[in-house]
Amino acid sequence: MRIDTLAIVGVGLLGGSVALAARTRGVARRVVGVDRDSDALARACQSGVIDATASLADAAGEANLVVVCTPVGTIASFVLHAAAHCRPGTILTDVGSTKANILAEVEAGTLPDGVHFAGSHPLAGSEKQGSLHSRDDLFTDRLVVVTPARSTPDGVIDHLRAFWSALGSRVEVMDAEQHDRVVALTSHLPHLAASALASLTPENWLDFTGTGFRDTTRIACGGVEVWSSILRANRQAILLALDRLQSRLEDFESALVNNDRKGLEQLLWEGKNVRDKLSP
Amino acid sequence: MRIDTLAIVGVGLLGGSVALAARTRGVARRVVGVDRDSDALARACQSGVIDATASLADAAGEANLVVVCTPVGTIASFVLHAAAHCRPGTILTDVGSTKANILAEVEAGTLPDGVHFAGSHPLAGSEKQGSLHSRDDLFTDRLVVVTPARSTPDGVIDHLRAFWSALGSRVEVMDAEQHDRVVALTSHLPHLAASALASLTPENWLDFTGTGFRDTTRIACGGVEVWSSILRANRQAILLALDRLQSRLEDFESALVNNDRKGLEQLLWEGKNVRDKLSP
Numbered sequence: 001m002r003i004d005t006l007a008i009v010g011v012g013l014l015g016g017s018v019a020l021a022a023r024t025r026g027v028a029r030r031v032v033g034v035d036r037d038s039d040a041l042a043r044a045c046q047s048g049v050i051d052a053t054a055s056l057a058d059a060a061g062e063a064n065l066v067v068v069c070t071p072v073g074t075i076a077s078f079v080l081h082a083a084a085h086c087r088p089g090t091i092l093t094d095v096g097s098t099k100a101n102i103l104a105e106v107e108a109g110t111l112p113d114g115v116h117f118a119g120s121h122p123l124a125g126s127e128k129q130g131s132l133h134s135r136d137d138l139f140t141d142r143l144v145v146v147t148p149a150r151s152t153p154d155g156v157i158d159h160l161r162a163f164w165s166a167l168g169s170r171v172e173v174m175d176a177e178q179h180d181r182v183v184a185l186t187s188h189l190p191h192l193a194a195s196a197l198a199s200l201t202p203e204n205w206l207d208f209t210g211t212g213f214r215d216t217t218r219i220a221c222g223g224v225e226v227w228s229s230i231l232r233a234n235r236q237a238i239l240l241a242l243d244r245l246q247s248r249l250e251d252f253e254s255a256l257v258n259n260d261r262k263g264l265e266q267l268l269w270e271g272k273n274v275r276d277k278l279s280p
Numbered sequence: 281m282r283i284d285t286l287a288i289v290g291v292g293l294l295g296g297s298v299a300l301a302a303r304t305r306g307v308a309r310r311v312v313g314v315d316r317d318s319d320a321l322a323r324a325c326q327s328g329v330i331d332a333t334a335s336l337a338d339a340a341g342e343a344n345l346v347v348v349c350t351p352v353g354t355i356a357s358f359v360l361h362a363a364a365h366c367r368p369g370t371i372l373t374d375v376g377s378t379k380a381n382i383l384a385e386v387e388a389g390t391l392p393d394g395v396h397f398a399g400s401h402p403l404a405g406s407e408k409q410g411s412l413h414s415r416d417d418l419f420t421d422r423l424v425v426v427t428p429a430r431s432t433p434d435g436v437i438d439h440l441r442a443f444w445s446a447l448g449s450r451v452e453v454m455d456a457e458q459h460d461r462v463v464a465l466t467s468h469l470p471h472l473a474a475s476a477l478a479s480l481t482p483e484n485w486l487d488f489t490g491t492g493f494r495d496t497t498r499i500a501c502g503g504v505e506v507w508s509s510i511l512r513a514n515r516q517a518i519l520l521a522l523d524r525l526q527s528r529l530e531d532f533e534s535a536l537v538n539n540d541r542k543g544l545e546q547l548l549w550e551g552k553n554v555r556d557k558l559s560p
Contacts, residue, residue, distance in 0.1 A: 123490040186493050187490065194492075195552070196525055198552070199547070200521070205465065206466075208467075209466045212499045215499065216473065216497075216499060217470070218560065221552055224548040224549050225545070242533055245529065249529075253519065264508045267475065268504045270479040271476065271477075272478070272500055272501055274500070275500040
């Protein structure tokens with residue numbers, strides 16, 4: 001797997017890490033960065049995350065693969081804008097945490113003949129922001145979910161599979177709606193719970209927190225705009241997941257009100273049984 | 281700070297770590313372990329966590345300091361049993377995560393003249409269990425909250441402060457009820473939320489979890505009996521904390537239902553603002 005020119009639209013932590021991984025592993029000869037924040041773009045170039053900077057139109061025109069790494073609410077718009085400047089044969093994808101809304105918006109627009117889009121979601125990230133925190137191993141041994149559009153040719157899926165594999169990831173191809181239901185529970189709901197837990201804690205009680213509190217609330221440090229965008233894009237699936245969490249917390253509440261040892265231990269076992277199946 | 285004989289009642293992860301830290305730092309000449317599980321006790325002795333094993337009565341009779349490290353529901357009973365065998369001048373404490381219930385139970389019983397108890401809660405731990413996971417640095421740079429009884433002489437508080445400081449901890453003296461309100465929010469509620477989040481996840485979706493899910497649910501691996509005991513011992517304060525979490529989740533729910541970007545961002549900011557004040 002080797003492409004000539006990779007365009008990264010949105011050079012933050014994720015975009016920068018795609019760029020770095022592709023350069024370090026020799027997957028792209030040249031990585032061109034696009035970002036509305038010209039200072040951030042200059043920093044990414046100076047620090048060697050990308051090879052060059054360009055306008056969206058210029059980068060799209062010379063790219064073989066365009067990876068859009070902007071907040072989820074803006075991805076489809078950047079995909080459609082970039083696609084208009086792409087040569088036939090160019091593939092576009094993204095790294096957004098939600099997939100159905102992006103696919104629907106892209107499908108509602110027009111891609112030039114021979115230009116194709118399919119979604120990607122690397123299950124990797126950090127609560128840090130900005131390209132200076134980029135890591136060339138961010139995707140190593142991580143899962144990337146690829147979500148095709150109805151019209152996506154198999155060859156495009158194969159190409160994206162080869163690209164992410166070359167960055168060290170495992171790839172799973174999945175329906176976009178199913179992806180969104182899964183990550184609502186495994187990623188978006190935990191973020192919301194971590195944020196809620198953190199916000200309840202008075203500042204002068206932070207001294208009385210241990211590693212448990214730190215672990216459980218760590219992701220609450222994530223970027224507010226990024227996460228507001230994700231939560232709104234996937235709000236239907238998240239509302240269903242939230243309903244299940246609330247119902248589970250009511251079970252805990254009943255068990256506590258009734259001082260029900262057996263009931264409490266059953267609830268705790270069910271959580272432990274699931275979590276014990278993952279590495280610490 | 282140096283004592284002759286330290287008795288550890290309940291040689292699990294916490295008890296073993298108190299023993300190891302006291303031996304490594306030369307705080308106790310001799311550490312005697314007591315445990316109903318004779319196999320676990322033999323292992324702790326063979327692996328050098330403790331110097332010797334004894335019955336509760338014998339250990340209490342020769343100890344200068346007795347640290348009860350059993351599940352919170354049983355601590356007061358062990359304190360009262362041990363105290364009956366202690367010589368005047370002996371101090372008893374514990375490492376339980378709740379304090380008011382233990383203090384009330386101990387105060388409802390009888391301590392021999394010159395034998396004193398005050399509670400301790402080291403804000404340190406691990407989701408691992410058993411003395412073989414003991415660490416001599418578990419308390420280093422951690423906070424230990426000491427909660428005196430009404431009758432506890434100042435000299436006893438000073439002695440406990442010196443003991444925990446000698447193990448590398450910072451010490452804060454606090455009212456037991458206030459301690460319980462604080463840890464309900466900073467420790468017990470996060471445990472309950474982590475457990476609830478983990479339990480909602482179907483096993484075949486675990487592949488789609490990243491570091492966020494792992495961090496947020498890590499403490500759900502904690503021992504079920506240990507945590508059931510903690511949650512029940514502090515259930516009044518936890519129910520108040522749980523009520524606040526549920527209300528916060530309802531705020532998130534409303535913001536999602538109304539697709540209220542500003543409201544959602546305000547909620548996320550409040551969580552991030554608190555969590556950003558802690559180290560990652």
